[in-house]
Amino acid sequence: MKYARLSLIATAVLALAACGKGEQKPAEQAAAPAAAPSGELVVKLGQVSPLTGPIAHLGKDSESGVKLAVDELNAEGVTIGGQKVKFELISEDDQADPKIATQVAQRLVDAKVAAVIGHLNSGTTIPASKVYSDAGIVQISPSATNPAYTTQGFKSAFRVIPNDVQQGKAIGDFIADTLKAKKIAIVDDRTAYGQGLADEVEKAAKAKGVEIVKREFTTNTATDFMAILTSIKGAKPDVIFFGGMDAQAGPMAKQIKKLGITAKLIGGDGFQTPEFIKLAADAAEGQFASNTGVPKEQLPGFATFNEKFKAKYGEVQLYSPYAYDATKLVAAAMKKADSADPKKFLPALAAIEYDGVVGKIKFDDKGDVLNGAITVYQVKGGKWEVMGTVGGAAAPAPAAAPAEEKKQ
Secondary structure (H helix, E strand, O other): OHHHHHHHHHHHHHHHHHHHHHHHHHHHHHOOOOEOOOOOEEEEEEEEEOOOOOOHHHHHHHHHHHHHHHHHHHHHOOEEOOEEEEEEEEEEEOOOOHHHHHHHHHHHHHOOOOEEEOOOOHHHHHHHHHHHHHHOOEEEEOOOOOHHHOOOOOOOEEEOOOOHHHHHHHHHHHHHHHOOOOEEEEEEOOOHHHHHHHHHHHHHHHHOOOEEEEEEEOOOOOOOOHHHHHHHHHHOOOEEEEEOOHHHHHHHHHHHHHOOOOOEEEEOHHHOOHHHHHHHHHHHOOOEEEEEOOOHHHOOOHHHHHHHHHHHHOOOOOOHHHHHHHHHHHHHHHHHHOOOOHHHHHHHHHOOEEEEOOEEEEEOOOOOEOOOOEEEEEEEOOEEEEEEEEOOOOOOOOOOOOOOEOOO
């Protein structure tokens, strides 16, 4: 009888818990209705980036770009299918973790978003892309550069940033042709982004006759590189390439200086940021990094964007202009198709030609942006200064807004 009573109590507790869970799901759905009481059509957009952790500043920068675009679209009063649209943003934190990324992606699928702007890292973007593809949801990454993202054959996957093949070649050519390096050491953080870009740099440098004297790796959370750098010092490279983000590149630059290594440090878009200069302090001076796109000063839409962004969110870190354009692209495709159904506006997005903040955007058949430019920068006087640009073209000045769709 004693055990029977305990069993009955346990069963009752479990039943109550199950009821509690059963009530939670409809509440979550009710928080994001398909139509607002005013009769507006509610279109949900997802945004995913690392909002916590060592590169949270980059994730929040991207999120802020999407927020700015959504606010502008709602103020503009977009009409689709004869109904005024209210865009609703659902922002998620994937912590730059591939496993969490797929969980977050499924949450957005369950929330019935029409499109996702994200993810930020290649390592999270790639696994999440299958989840979105299976659900027929459009995904535009503002920052993932690993070629594998768009070579999987998913029709729903796009990016508004040049890939690692383009960037890696530009860096490799710069190392050989401009820096006249004969020997380089390569370090990567073993992420899809860092290792992928490092592989492309190695390939391009070798093609130019540059000797790879060391190939080392670390993690995307490490901050102590003394053992790796000591090994590299003995190989006497002219240049050290680091495939990774600013949170690691800053400390690495400091330790290079501390060890008396004379080789210049160079990296990709992951550390061509104000944060790198802040973290590296005086060790940042003279170091190099590439970034996607032509210099911001050459983009007619950037000055207006920057003014609005700064007033709301502060200094642009890196990817916010791309995230902003990606959001506006989705809305432009919906307007062109006169539908917020991904099945209907996806073909319009694939064929779109758009003048955005970051320049002219048009996709190839894989979803990669065409004619992407790569610019190399060097830190001089505590600021990033342009060294040169390969490819790309700035968009013509828009007549009314910084990111107007080109009339066809």
